[in-house]
């Protein structure tokens with residue numbers, strides 16, 4: 344279905360006022376065949392990692408594909424889920440059916456199709472752990488193909504699907520394999536209080552409780568989750584920072600790379616009360632920027648730039664956005 348001038352405030356969780364001049368809802372696979380891909384086309388899922396800072400002048404292709412199935416082998420449960428399905432609903436559905444695996448990824452907003460795009464992760468687990476195959480329809484070349492997990496280039500909040508040259512790849516379905524030989528992942532500090540023999544349902548309830556306490560619900564306070572990625576620094580940079588800030592939290596990824604907590608850096612840079620117009624830093628979780636009511640795209644961009652500048656000035660650390668910031672014709676960089 345194609346519409347002209349469609350309101351976007353209810354199609355992205357930051358809820359900024361914006362309109363799309365050309366909006367298409369994809370409800371079945373054959374809808375994809377009719378699309379004429381242009382450079383200013385954009386694929387939209389549930390909009391929880393997307394911020395429309397202006398009216399969108401290009402073609403907006405909204406994924407509304409539905410359906411999915413679960414099968415079983417001796418060793419695993421195999422899921423094949425249409426990309427427009429809601430991610431959290433599949434987490435709860437599987438856990439309630441006694442199928443463990445996805446519990447740490449509960450309450451992450453958004454569609455199944457966007458989950459591999461940024462390799463969603465939370466509480467010590469990333470979706471890449473379970474992906475076996477991603478089904479793709481290339482809207483530019485009008486052909487379908489499958490990508491095995493090993494070819495998806497999964498990394499921290501990254502994958503092959505984020506590359507500009509693959510912007511026309513529409514993910515149609517995601518295949519996950521959940522091993523029956525399961526043990527809870529409880530290393531993350533918020534989950535360490537749980538008994539080591541917790542079942543998936545207990546872990547999921549705890550994750551939901553922690554998230555509800557920490558993160559603003561976009562339905563009440565519009566936001567797009569973590570606005571910035573946690574930055575990665577090298578050993579010598581960490582040593583310098585530790586001299587001045589012995590309490591700085593960090594996580595060693597490997598021998599040469601160390602991940603810092605962007606929320607801590609923003610907080611320590613004195614930005615917790617920082618705001619521009621209707622956009623502000625969330626009081627409980629500084630990594631989340633929020634729309635306090637009537638924020639404009641300009642407010643959000645100015646606030647994000649200020650946060651980046653101050654963190655860079657204080658810690659010589661460069662923050663890059665985790666969210667997809669969209670201007671009139673496509674992706675913006677800060």
Ligand SMILES: Cc1cc2nc3c(=O)[nH]c(=O)nc-3n(C[C@H](O)[C@H](O)[C@H](O)COP(=O)(O)OP(=O)(O)OC[C@H]3O[C@@H](n4cnc5c(N)ncnc54)[C@H](O)[C@@H]3O)c2cc1C
Pocket residue numbers: 356385386387388389390391392393406426451452453454455456457458460461462463464465504512513514515558559560561566567568569667
């Ligand atoms: C309150 C809150 C908490 C969050 N917590 C987390 C968290 O803990 N961990 C985490 O990783 N993320 C988190 N996020 C971010 C967000 O939930 C995820 O990035 C989610 O996967 C986005 O899904 P979406 O459908 O809303 O994507 P959208 O915002 O619609 O799109 C995101 C990107 O994926 C692309 N895309 C979407 N669908 C497709 C498709 N079918 N084919 C190809 N490309 C596609 C879009 O073009 C865009 O580049 C949070 C967000 C919010 C608002």
